[in-house]
Amino acid sequence: xxxxxxxxxxxxxxxxxxxxxxxxxxxxxxxxxxxxxxxxxxxxxxxxxxxxxxxxxxxxxxxxxxxxxxxxxxxxxxxxxxxxxxxxxxxxxxxxxxxxxxxxxxxxxxxxxxxxxxxxxxxxxxxxxxxxxxxxxxxxxxxxxxxxxxxxxxxxxxxxxxxxxxxxxxxxxxxxxxxxxxxxxxxxxxxxxxxxxxxxxxxxxxxxxxxxxxxxxxxxxxxxxxxxxxxxxxxxxxxxxxxxxxxxxxxxxxxxxxxxxxxxxxxxxxxxxxxxxxxxxxxxxxxxxxxxxxxxxxxxxxxxxxxxxxxxxxxxxxxxxxx
Amino acid sequence: xxxxxxxxxxxxxxxxxxxxxxxxxxxxxxxxxxxxxxxxxxxxxxxxxxxxxxxxxxxxxxxxxxxxxxxxxxxxxxxxxxxxxxxxxxxxxxxxxxxxxxxxxxxxxxxxxxxxxxxxxxxxxxxxxxxxxxxxxxxxxxxxxxxxxxxxxxxxxxxxxxxxxxxxxxxxxxxxxxxxxxxxxxxxxxxxxxxxxxxxxxxxxxxxxxxxxxxxxxxxxxxxxxxxxxxxxxxxxxxxxxxxxxxxxxxxxxxxxxxxxxxxxxxxxxxxxxxxxxxxxxxxxxxxxxxxxxxxxxxxxxxxxxxxxxxxxxxxxxxxxxx
Numbered sequence: 001x002x003x004x005x006x007x008x009x010x011x012x013x014x015x016x017x018x019x020x021x022x023x024x025x026x027x028x029x030x031x032x033x034x035x036x037x038x039x040x041x042x043x044x045x046x047x048x049x050x051x052x053x054x055x056x057x058x059x060x061x062x063x064x065x066x067x068x069x070x071x072x073x074x075x076x077x078x079x080x081x082x083x084x085x086x087x088x089x090x091x092x093x094x095x096x097x098x099x100x101x102x103x104x105x106x107x108x109x110x111x112x113x114x115x116x117x118x119x120x121x122x123x124x125x126x127x128x129x130x131x132x133x134x135x136x137x138x139x140x141x142x143x144x145x146x147x148x149x150x151x152x153x154x155x156x157x158x159x160x161x162x163x164x165x166x167x168x169x170x171x172x173x174x175x176x177x178x179x180x181x182x183x184x185x186x187x188x189x190x191x192x193x194x195x196x197x198x199x200x201x202x203x204x205x206x207x208x209x210x211x212x213x214x215x216x217x218x219x220x221x222x223x224x225x226x227x228x229x230x231x232x233x234x235x236x237x238x239x240x241x242x243x244x245x246x247x248x249x250x251x252x253x254x255x256x257x258x259x260x261x262x263x264x265x266x267x268x269x270x271x272x273x274x275x276x277x278x279x280x281x282x283x284x285x286x287x288x289x290x291x292x293x294x295x296x297x298x299x300x301x302x303x304x305x306x307x308x309x310x311x312x313x314x315x316x317x318x319x320x321x322x323x
Numbered sequence: 324x325x326x327x328x329x330x331x332x333x334x335x336x337x338x339x340x341x342x343x344x345x346x347x348x349x350x351x352x353x354x355x356x357x358x359x360x361x362x363x364x365x366x367x368x369x370x371x372x373x374x375x376x377x378x379x380x381x382x383x384x385x386x387x388x389x390x391x392x393x394x395x396x397x398x399x400x401x402x403x404x405x406x407x408x409x410x411x412x413x414x415x416x417x418x419x420x421x422x423x424x425x426x427x428x429x430x431x432x433x434x435x436x437x438x439x440x441x442x443x444x445x446x447x448x449x450x451x452x453x454x455x456x457x458x459x460x461x462x463x464x465x466x467x468x469x470x471x472x473x474x475x476x477x478x479x480x481x482x483x484x485x486x487x488x489x490x491x492x493x494x495x496x497x498x499x500x501x502x503x504x505x506x507x508x509x510x511x512x513x514x515x516x517x518x519x520x521x522x523x524x525x526x527x528x529x530x531x532x533x534x535x536x537x538x539x540x541x542x543x544x545x546x547x548x549x550x551x552x553x554x555x556x557x558x559x560x561x562x563x564x565x566x567x568x569x570x571x572x573x574x575x576x577x578x579x580x581x582x583x584x585x586x587x588x589x590x591x592x593x594x595x596x597x598x599x600x601x602x603x604x605x606x607x608x609x610x611x612x613x614x615x616x617x618x619x620x621x622x623x624x625x626x627x628x629x630x631x632x633x634x635x636x637x638x639x640x641x642x643x644x645x646x
Contacts, residue, residue, distance in 0.1 A: 009429075097605055135566055179525075187422055192570055202381065202502075202570065203570025203571060204568055204569045204570045204571070206570070212563060212567075213562070213563035214563065215562050215563055215589070217558070221592060222562065222585065222589045222592050223586045224562055224566050224589070236538040238549060239538050239545065239547055240535060240536035240538055243536050244457055244533050244536065245509075245514055245527055245568060246529070247519075247529070248525075265543075266538070269544060271547050321531055
């Protein structure tokens with residue numbers, strides 16, 4: 001009888017301990033504090049069935065900017081560095097004239113000449129230089145470039161520069177039925193050459209500055225080529241791209257600069273209880289500290305109860321998976 | 324003992340019957356014949372793990388044209404009829420001048436005047452007339468229009484005009500891990516006002532002719548408005564839109580006219596064993612019979628082992644769910 005009682009107590013104890021084991025910290029790289037609490041409180045509220053803030057699964061759309069929000073963008077973003085290398089290889093193949101502007105300035109890294117020419121025109125003309133490449137050739141070049149260009153400070157490749165706390169947050173959201181989308185001003189085909197694998201999402205869930213493909217049939221065989229027509233996906237174009245591609249207003253958004261202001265503003269203005277995070281680069285010791293072009297996103301966070309400032313220094317116990 | 328044996332026999336019998344029950348016809352509205360066999364054989368081959376034609380789940384992309392392929396498009400497509408009604412209501416609100424071309428011709432249904440003006444220009448100008456509407460207002464107008472415009476012959480609403488055999492095929496594909504996308508030349512925002520609900524897919528999986536949204540802030544409050552800039556999603560633009568939005572080449576495609584030729588050709592030319600279906604309208608008794616603008620898609624089906632002609636008369640036992 002005594003043995004029986006001890007066994008019963010053991011079973012009751014084991015059962016009562018189960019909830020503790022199940023409640024393991026879903027954000028271990030986030031330090032305890034007001035931001036982590038706000039994220040977890042919001043998630044609990046919007047997934048509580050019959051609760052006042054409940055968001056049905058179909059509306060659980062989460063959008064993340066890529067460079068500087070989800071992964072390290074310093075000392076220089078991958079996309080434009082890759083494209084300058086691609087210009088060099090097309091010059092070697094005789095497909096681009098190295099004396100012509102803006103290619104001469106791109107090759108010489110002559111920022112004054114590029115500024116005088118106009119940055120957006122310089123980028124558009126560079127993109128036009130890739131017209132005629134197949135989509136596959138461009139993507140393969142991007143992948144090959146990523147594989148041979150480790151980060152100058154950390155020595156790892158671009159896909160390993162995703163922030164561990166942001167990956168944990170994406171995985172937590174996905175585990176609660178959210179669809180995670182990347183919405184970046186960077187080149188879509190470049191971002192798609194590594195982000196889908198690194199984040200385990202389909203390529204269609206990576207929205208960026210895109211080039212209209214051109215369909216052509218050569219002896220009846222269909223080809224998709226890059227054209228010279230490019231659509232910018234920065235700043236105020238992000239909400240429109242979200243409406244066109246996703247077709248729903250997000251209920252979660254994360255960004256790191258004024259480039260994300262419109263996206264976060266659009267998210268916060270919706271009828272659901274939304275959450276917006278501004279990733280603030282204030283950790284020069286472990287990453288980089290910079291503030292340029294963040295005044296509007298900072299003001300937005302200051303004016304919204306559902307907007308929060310993530311201090312990389314204060315809120316993240318760990319920044320990279322390789323640490 | 325005898326009772327025991329009978330019970331055992333019953334259990335064995337019940338177990339042996341289970342596979343038969345599980346193998347219920349997944350395409351009950353399709354008549355037995357070469358097309359149904361080809362579809363089921365292809366699906367079995369591409370989902371057979373370690374088989375020579377195996378397609379990994381991430382690549383299981385299926386694209387369906389909408390009007391005339393997935394649902395009835397006769398006697399007139401919904402999108403342009405709705406837009407003509409929208410012109411009328413904007414005229415009543417004083418927002419469109421009814422004397423101006425092409426609106427005067429649209430209102431009078433003067434096809435000669437529209438042809439002289441140029442069809443694509445006439446459609447583009449009509450779309451420009453909707454610039455400034457919020458995306459929500461356009462979508463709500465579309466829904467309201469659909470609800471008050473039953474089909475003149477069948478008496479049911481647009482969402483009920485989806486073909487039962489195509490719904491069965493979509494559901495079968497989804498049950499095998501395929502992602503089903505609608506790729507239509509019709510207006511994206513019109514198609515999204517009913518297709519996602521009718522087909523149980525997210526709005527982002529409906530790709531159509533789209534209007535660039537314009538982001539504006541009024542007293543800090545963000546708005547998305549329709550602009551005058553429209554991107555046609557017909558014909559040779561379909562493969563490019565698929566690459567831009569989905570980011571993968573489909574392995575299944577269905578269409579009903581030359582408008583889908585490029586999409587089916589692009590699908591069939593991929594490295595995987597793909598399947599393409601041309602829905603041929605040859606059933607005047609139960610639906611409509613028409614052939615205009617189908618010579619190129621017919622020729623494509625004739626030249627590809629993996630392309631099949633679906634005769635609505637011969638291959639479909641039932642066309643609509645309401646029958």
